[in-house]
Amino acid sequence: MRSLILTALACTWLLSSPIHASPRSVILIVGDGFDDTHVTMGRNYLAGQSGSLLLDELSVRGAVQVETIDSEGNPLYVADSANTATSLATGAVTQIGRVGKDGNNTVVPTVLEAAAADGYKTGIVSTASVTDATPAAFAAHVAVRxxxxxxxxxxxxxxxxxxxxxxxxxxENGGLGSIAEQLATSQVDVILGGGEEHFTPQYGSQPSARTLATVAGVTFLSDAADLRGSHPGRVIGLFSEDTMPVKWRGSEGRTAESMKRSWLNHIYDMIGSVTQPEIIRCEANPEFAGMPSLEAMTRYAIDHLSRDNDKGFFLTIESASIDKRAHERDPCGSIGEIEQLEASLKVALVYAQEHPNTLIIVTADHGQAAQIVPDPTLYKYLPIPVYSPGKVARVATPEGGVMRINYATNNIDSEEHTGVNVPLFANAEGRTVLKPFMHQRDIYQAMMRYLELER
Amino acid sequence: MRSLILTALACTWLLSSPIHASPRSVILIVGDGFDDTHVTMGRNYLAGQSGSLLLDELSVRGAVQVETIDSEGNPLYVADSANTATSLATGAVTQIGRVGKDGNNTVVPTVLEAAAADGYKTGIVSTASVTDATPAAFAAHVAVRxxxxxxxxxxxxxxxxxxxxxxxxxxENGGLGSIAEQLATSQVDVILGGGEEHFTPQYGSQPSARTLATVAGVTFLSDAADLRGSHPGRVIGLFSEDTMPVKWRGSEGRTAESMKRSWLNHIYDMIGSVTQPEIIRCEANPEFAGMPSLEAMTRYAIDHLSRDNDKGFFLTIESASIDKRAHERDPCGSIGEIEQLEASLKVALVYAQEHPNTLIIVTADHGQAAQIVPDPTLYKYLPIPVYSPGKVARVATPEGGVMRINYATNNIDSEEHTGVNVPLFANAEGRTVLKPFMHQRDIYQAMMRYLELER
Structure with missing residues (x-):
């Protein structure tokens, strides 16, 4: 009898208590173009081939299939950041270039918007312009990125x-306006990154960023030092004109290069000789001076969102230039950005340690062009010149190796994306909502479920 | 009092029982070159971009870092099948080309050998020659593959x-002999695959395969129909001269092709025009006729190893031609081989369902050259020709898409491997010994632990 009474009391207590005693939050870190090749490039450089990244220590790992459709709804096997970020943010499978809109060009609600509507605080951080496709897809809706x-x-x-x-x-046509206008007038509590130029158009009667921001009652930050303080209400911090400069670059600014081929080899590629590009060392990028790190922006955003907040928050963080530097065939730029992603993840993990109901997910939007290829070639004993038809960077690693990165997806100034499935990492909270294999739209569903939001 | 007696009885029963009531087995499936790009290629073709492979349904998934050293012990970032299979089989990190030998050219014992010594039955199945590096590394030891x-x-x-x-x-110099000699005289209970020519050298006084096999008291199979029966004792089945023909090929045997460039484009690649390769459809490879499937070999091997066996077994299965066809820029060949891997996995999973203490691991040895690139290019609106500097295959998928595969790692007849970390899949048994991120040598440790073998 006594045990029955105790059980009844316990049940009463359980039912009358809020389900979550502490705030419940999601931090989604998107490495743009951060496919397994870039994860490995980062590991080889930052930790050595026998080491591991902070990412590698996360207890949940899987793979995510990207889905893209063309204007007729047929499958395409390679995506861009707009349609993939839209899948992550909204669960919709859509066309290349679409931001927060489905294949029929209809606005689809995002996990960030659903969270905000339910009383969660929300934030967007990116090393790109905050109006770029990946951050934008969480709080804006336009037909073309x-x-x-x-x-x-x-x-x-x-x-x-x-x-x-x-x-x-x-x-004026009944739409929501440009991405900058939508972000400035949105309910997002903190937006940090690059892209001031998109808020301050220099022509005609268009409103300026500061006007947009001031009108909406937003604190506007533009200096890295601002992130050492704290500010009430909505905050928009824009620290560069467009994409933020990256932390690292190749020595003397060098990126991947074509082979130097002898005149004989130009006549027939099985004869003559080729000269390999010189080895590149990664170094600090002087243009990064004065920029806030992704770590600093992450820390500010988490502080801002968690302050006086019993409900929790949704924060998306993009490490954008893994992709952007891969387009430019700049492995040191990509690796420096991976180092930034790792530092940002560390800040998130420290927060999660103190706030158990925090789901941290790290994933990528799509694959990118870089390949790690043998240095020297596997066919070094052949008596003919063997070399990539594309461009190659030979990166010296701190552990004393040479990591050879091949970029050979096209002949123009900017490489193509690839269609490989992308990695998925999460802290232990991920076990409740993630599976070893998912489609990108399932990540949206998982975040909605974790935050107990209705579709 | 009654409950105390019951508990004591239960403890007595538990302590007097063998720890494992049923056989304990490991089935290691190695997809050669089966990196995430090939996994995605297989999924897109076999299940559609919104579908999933049988592999994708496995409850354990992770990533595996490959390690390779040069002759001085310095890190290399791209491997071959010999050094990686040696890592998986022995836990040693070694040089390219080494089979079952470490960086100092010393023989290192394999998990298969340790299992055999402990009374487990053992088997090797491959669609390559069984003397090829990946299968060989589990039961042979030579300096050069x-x-x-x-x-x-x-x-x-x-x-x-x-x-x-x-x-x-x-x-004659005190060594163990060639791979074929070592396999023929080994204690491996069942060896199935290609490679008869390596057992029947056509010169001088060397012993022939049948001699080797007969001497060792082995049943020698050479016909797919043989696999419908069962045979006592050791079995070696060799169904082709070298690598077994693959199941699929491109229509008319076509593989990736270079763009056809106009004479203007040859003068300067930003002008003129290029003609894309025609679309390829995958079709049955007529040369595969009469070959046993990987599924049939897997079924025979598991039947052979599990018959009258209370102890369990170690079986390694290689789906070899994902890699071999990628070297040849033949995506249909690779995809048909992935279909074979899936069918083999299904047989293993059915066995594991009936025999709970069966750990199934699927992984790759190293990355391969193929990339899935956009069709058309992401830059289709540019008024200039945009195309891969390498070779491209445009594969029609059953769901009505065109999957464009780029091979552009070098200028010769055979593509390079890549250094990307490789995927790891396992059934739920894997949870006891695997982690989300491992190095290849850790897989060896995990299999040894699962089979309760001493190092």
């Missing part, structure tokens, strides 16, 4: 290509 | 390169 500012939404040139803009997204 | 037969151990040509053979491994 290049509609970043009140100027570009009218069309123009991006990546050397003329485009029509997003007429259906213009405020 | 090309020392496959009593003929080649004296030196000769392999992959177009002259080599000195393995004088230190010659029986």
């Amino acid at each position: 290049a509609c970043e500012s009140p100027m570009t939404i009218h069309g123009g040139k991006k990546y050397g290509v003329t485009f029509d803009g997003c007429p259906e997204d213009l405020v | 090309a020392c496959e037969s009593p003929m080649t151990i004296h030196g000769g040509k392999k992959y177009g390169v002259t080599f000195d053979g393995c004088p230190e491994d010659l029986v």
Whole structure:
């Protein structure tokens, strides 16, 4: 009888208590282009081939299949950051270039928006412009990713290509406006990264960023030192014109290079000789001076979101330039950005240690062009010149090796993405909602479930 | 009092029982070159981009870092199948080309040998020659992988390169002999695959395969139909001269091709035009007719090893031609081989369902050259020709897409391996000995622990 009474008392207590005694939060870290090749590049350089990254110590690991469709809904096997970030943010499978909109160009609600509506605080951090596709897809909705500012939404040139803009997204046409306008007037509590130029268009009657920000009652930061303080209310920090400069670069700014081929080899590639590119050492990028690190932005964002907050938060953090430097065939740039991702993850893990109901997920949006190839070639004993038809960087590693990175997906200035499935990492909280193999849209579902949000 | 007596009885029963009531076995499936790109290629083709492979349903998944050293012990970032299979089989980190020998050219014992010594039955299955590096590393020890037969151990040509053979491994010099000799005289209970030519050297006084096999009291199989029966004692089945023909090929035998470039484009690659390769459909390879499938070999091997066996077994299965066809830039060949791997895995999973103490691990030895790239290019709106500097295959998928595979690691007839970390899959038994991130040598340790073998 006594045990029955005790059980009844315990049940009453359980039912009357809030389900979560402490705040419940999700920190989603997206390494742009951070496929297994880049994970390995980072490990080989930062920890040595026999070492491990902080990422590698996470207890949940899996793989994520990327899905993309063309305008007819047929499968495409390689994505861009817009459609993949939209899948992560909204669960929709959509077309290349779409931000927060599905294949039919319809606005789809994001996990960040659902969290905000439910009383969670929300944040976006990126080393790219905060209006770039990956961060934007969590709180903005436009048909074409290049509609970043009140100027570009009218069309123009991006990546050397003329485009029509997003007429259906213009405020005057009943749309939500450009990405910058949507972010500035959103309910996102903290937005940190690059991209000031997209908030301050230099023409006509368009509102400026500061105007946008001030109108909405936002504290506007532009200096790394600002992140040492704390500020009430909404905060937007923009620390560079567009993408933030990266932390590392190749010695003398060198990136991957073509072989130097002798005239005989130009006549027939099985004869003559080729000269390998000189070895590159990674060094600090002087342009990074004065920039806040991704670690500093992460720390500020977590502090801002967790202060006086019993409910919890949703924060997405993008380490953008793994991809951006891979497009430019710059392995040291990518590796320095991976070092930034690791430092950001460390801050998140420290927070999670003190706040148990914190799910940390690290994943990538899509694969990228880099390949680690043998140095020297596997066929070094052949009596003919063997070399990549693309461009190659030979990176000296701190442990005394030479890591040879091949970029050979196309002939122009910017490499292609690849369609490989991407890695998934999470802290132990991930066990409750993640599986070893998922599609990108499932990550959205998992985050919604973790935050107990309705679809 | 009654409960105390019951507890005591239960403890007595537990202590007097053998720890493992049923046989305890390990099935290690190695997809050669089966990196995440090939996993994704297989998924896109066999299940569709929104589908999943049988592999994807396994409850344990992780990543494995490959380690390789040069002759001075310095790190190399890209491996071959010999040194990686040696890591998996023995826990040693060694040089490219080494089979079952460490960096100092010393014989290192394998998990298969340790299992056999402890009374487990053992088996090797491969779609390559059974004397090829990956299967060989589990039961043979030579300085150079090309020392496959009593003929080649004296030196000769392999992959177009002259080599000195393995004088230190010659029986007359106190060595263990060629790989074929070691396998034929080993204690491995079942060996199935290709490679008859390595057992039947055509010169001088060397023993023939059948002689070797007969001498050792082995049942020798050479016909797929033989696998429908069962045979007592040791069995060696060799179903092709060298590597077994693969199941699929590209339509009309086509593989990746270079772009056809206009004469203007040859002058300057930003002008003129390029013609894309025609789309390839995967079809049955007529040369596969009469070959046993990897599934049939797996079924025979498991039946053979589990029959009248209370102890359990160690079986390694290689799906070899994912790698071999990637070297040849033949995505349909690789995908057909992945289909074979899946069918083999299914047989293993059915066995494990009925025999709970069966650990199934699937992993790769190293990365391979293939990349899934956009079709069309991400830069399709640029007014210039954009194309891969390497070779490209555009594979039609059953779900109606075009999967474009880029091979661009070198200019010769055979692509390079890559240094990406490789995937790790296991059934739920893997939870007891595997971690989300491991080095290849750790897989050896895990299998040894699972089989309760001493190092």
